[in-house]
Amino acid sequence: MGGVDEELWRIWVYLAETPLVGLTVTLAAYLAGDWLYRRAKLNPLANPVLIAVLLLVGLLLLTGTDYPTYFEGAQFVHFLLGPATVALAVPLYRQFRQVRRHALPLLVALVAGSLTAAGSAVGIAWALGASLETLLSLAPKSVTTPVAMGIAEQIGGLPSLTAVLVILTGIAGAVLAPHTLNLLRIRDWKTRGFAIGVAAHGIGTARALQIDEVAGAFSGLAMGLNALATAALLPLLVRLLF
């Protein structure tokens, strides 16, 4: 018996030291999350990233694995965020060509939305007594995750906290935006899509695409432009304020 246990232990020690496990469980957890999301008929509350993160945090806590050990494997996935961010220029360009005519109102609404997103989140959290690092991690939360993490790092927030806040923001926006827009009696699909994209980035865009194609295109455009606008404005604002 002792021999089998020892053998298992040796295998475990070997596995714990290679990046293979971190990489495999990341993909497996995401596939599980994606499967559940489809089973839930693409309900934004069943967000696949959120499910994957919860599964993995549970698994790591259960096995007593620390985050740096996990990240040795997961870094290979994480690294692709950089080139993927650059690749966002492709859909941005595709949508930009379609909406050139509306450029002025879109740009003004973009700047207003970008400042409102950061300002209202920081304002509410500050009024309720959040710490400075939470405030700085919250500020870029309406921007698509890879860019938001970059901004958080720039301004002194916690990028990994920002990553989760961005996902939760997307879920909140995808769930609440249709009701908010109905309440305001805004029926134009371009306006609806653009507002969702500014507030709730890719998760909102996925939701907008389910409802209307035009809304989806404007939401995707808003997401790309908001990444640029917030990356340009927020670090400057933070520098002025702190």
Add this chain to the structure above:
Amino acid sequence: MLGSLTLLLLCQLIGEVAVRATGLPLPGPVVGMALLFAGLLVRGEIPQALADTAGALLRNLSLLFVPAGVGVMIHLSLVEREWLPIAAALIGSAVITVAVTALVLQLLSRWLRGAGEKE
């Protein structure tokens, strides 16, 4: 595929170097994205190979957030302490941002359309 992946990495690399050299408060990959966007504007079309590579990366974009998201486990005590302001900020800000963006866009579009009709 390989060529367009190299192009994406090159844009990011130039972005990272530019940010470090100038002290610009911008994430390097965002500068890379702006560079590629400018390049596409100059070229006037998206090369098929780039469209394919970008599509493959972006179709699986959600997966790429997972490792960073798991990092929240380092900050569990912070989240436990400050869950109320965080939750209130996320929900409140989502509603306010959607409302402000939509209202500004609607008002401006109507105003511009009205001005255009008068001319």
